[in-house]
Amino acid sequence: MQTEPYLGEGSGSTSSQNPVSASSILVADCGSTFTKVSLLGLVEGQYRLIARGVSPTTFAAPNEDVTRGIIQAINEIEFITGRRFVADGQIVSPEDPAGDGVDLIVSTLSVGGPMRVVVLGAVSKELETLAAQAVSGLHAETYAIPAPSYRATMMPDALSVVGSGRGPSSPSQPATWTPEQFNTEWQRQIERVRELQPHAALIVGLADSPAGATTLQEACQLVIQAVKVLGQQAKDGQYQLPVLYAGAPQFVEAVRRMLNGYAEVTRVETLLSQEQFAPVSMAASALYERGVIQRVPGFEKLRSWSNAVPVGAASSLSSLVRFLAQHYAMNVTAVDVGSNTTTLMMAGERGEFIPLVKPGIGVGTGLGGILQQVGMGRIARWLPFSISEDELRQFSVTHMLHPQALPTNLRELQILQAFAREAIILARETISEESLGQFEADLVLATGGVLSHAPKFGQAALMLLDALQPRGVTSLVLDRTMLISQLGAVATVAPIAAVQVNENDAVMHRLGTCVVPFGELPQGQTAIRVGVEYSNGRQVTAEVMAGSIEIIPLKLNEQALLTLYPAPTVDVGLGPGERARAAEEIDGGLVGLIIDARGRPLSFPSNEAERQARLLQWMQVIGA
């Protein structure tokens, strides 16, 4: 787990206005499927969300200009408010005395796909993992391609020539590669790079393996070949592949000379451990903005409208999550399930930070990615009805082709919510067990259409509990405004506005406090007894059976004192069987006080009918 906050992720603001002079702010977010524009304004001296518009993102043909979708979304805001914000295809700024126009414009983007980074050189398994972790907070994917000489010396059995009759070598007789094998591997790597069409290359390794500096030389040669081969495929004959050099420091000038005329080389700290994450991540973030975001059609026009350089949505969200953790002095987990990307960010009050952006996993165009990675069984386990693989695959393809479509019946909705659960689980699984085990969320903040716009609050709560499987006591909050991913960017130009909108609107929908006992829950018996003392003195006691969920009424803006009496083998955070009494009152919510005694990890009856009945029971209890 990282203990240092990232510094300067994404570009900073180019201007920061006195919030007193900014009466109105337009915040645009261009996602892969939808473009959302929010109007923030002053209401009784506090910044509030005034209105919101949504439109399909217009980065693809025939529009090929994201600003068109932004204008269309703004048109909705104009209709709602009666104010004019667009004239002759341009945003009117600043706001005039009649209320037309807007003072500030901020934008974030997650359209354009993830940045693909090939990791080259002496890429050991450890370095491959480190490289992936270093860019995990960005909308990026890494692909390791160890240099042929590195593979030959460190992984000699990895390649066998077809028809050579050679089997794996024995440990006592390490294999050496023939020139033919080197050539085969070289051709394979060129083909692999051609297939990946990377946005950037990261060269790593200390050249201290038996292959020495040859690994770095081969990495450079691969970059040169990639630029040539991919240039031939490009319509304009050009292909840019910027290189981040995080390898042995004594060879940086040699690398620059080799790549002179082919690729721009940026030196970063040699990647050896988590301590070098920040510089690698910063450099990769700059490449992401140059190589992906700034190539989004319409970016230049959007840039000319905006008061700060448009940044990636993940960068913006990470700023807010870290702020919330320090502001509320608690561990915060933010979950964003989008159409093609699922983001999970965990921030601790002491500055710990685990960001994870999982491209290709989402409930729109990312459905196929989820299904391929987890399989039908893991989706179907969340459904209170039977479904065939054909139906599930066909549903997925249809929805991927029309990611903007709304589920119009309960069956479709439940299928999408099942996918949402698995998207979050996939993101969690990417984080090491060691990091997860050290981090218990006090507050879970959820955003993304499938969560934020779930028809019932109980559905959102159940998705979060099923997917994140928190333990102990935690609070669930839903961002119905879908603004939290943009507030980090807003804070760069109007920090007070960001704080006020966050507190007044973005985190208003508290679902409730959850108590999740864990350990050995005695089947068929009471797992925990819960005593609730309301502010008006009324007292309620509930006994919650193992394997069940109970909701104790505790409304939004209500508070109560909680006492927990777990069974002898059950833990609520203080040890098995240890009684716990909260020092302060806990908050209620839109669902209530949720006691989730289903056990951790969550398990299902093997009998299909029983599983479906159990799911329906949980859904009914929680109001899903």
Place this chain on the structure above:
Amino acid sequence: MAYPPGGSVVTQIEVQRERRFAGSQARSIPLVYVGQHVQADQPVIRLATNAGADQAVEAVEAAEAAAPVAPVVVPSGLRGEVIETTSRGGVVIKTRAALLTGSLGAGLQTAGVLSMWQPVHTRPLPLPPGAILVIPGPVSFALLRQAAASGVVGIVASSVELRDLEGFLGLDIFDLLNCIDVDKAQSRLPSMTLLFTEGCGALPMPDATIKLLSRYQGSIALISGVTSLRYALRPELVISPPDEEARLNWHPQPLDDDLRPGFPVRVCCGTHVGVTGVIEHYFVHQQTFLSGVQGQAVRLRLADGTSLIVPIMNCDVRPLA
């Protein structure tokens, strides 16, 4: 309110398309020059099959002179003007065309003659080689195989069961939809290009689409089956109309993003998938559907006179019949 992208038909539009032979590492050599007017059946690219893509044109021609091979040429598929030749050996042609965008497809760009085809249960009609077969309904695995074996270069159909499509292509459709190297992935598919106007399932082809395609029966068209979610590409059929129509009867409608009362639409997803109707009313406030989800909605008037309320995001624009 903007309509979401999806399957659509535009009867008159000016487009530019790069004609190239993707999926091959052979050197492509343009046979035409910028400013030249080309016909749909005119070769515009030659493939140098005994030379790599990295060789200069002069070196290729020298090699061919030394060891002549039968030329592989690529016809234009479009009637129009060459406006650019690209570094990768393609030519960009500007044309006035009818454009059909599909929901799902597979296969590389190719040109062929549009041929309407109806299955006859008693005696199957012959499948013309070199044709782009238009099947005004769902297509089966068996028919796909039969068409491919007969030399048909492309199929335009309404829909296909996903199992049949994956069986014919021999791959997981998700890999195809999300692949990075589109050309490479498409080049590994069976050589017949597919375009499904409605997508997966057993959905019929709208009458207006059938009418448009019937009108251009016998015309040469350019079909691409490339469907990529990563690059937001959809399959398309580009048909250059007869010269007289393009010159004298050309009244292109500007692309209109807004769905308004009177617009014909098709429901692309959800409970009423495949239903077509005309927008009768646009609700100002969000409506709640059976799923409990709320969204912007329209009321459609269907052909039988009944009405249906659907989310606007679940609608594709369709041409009037």
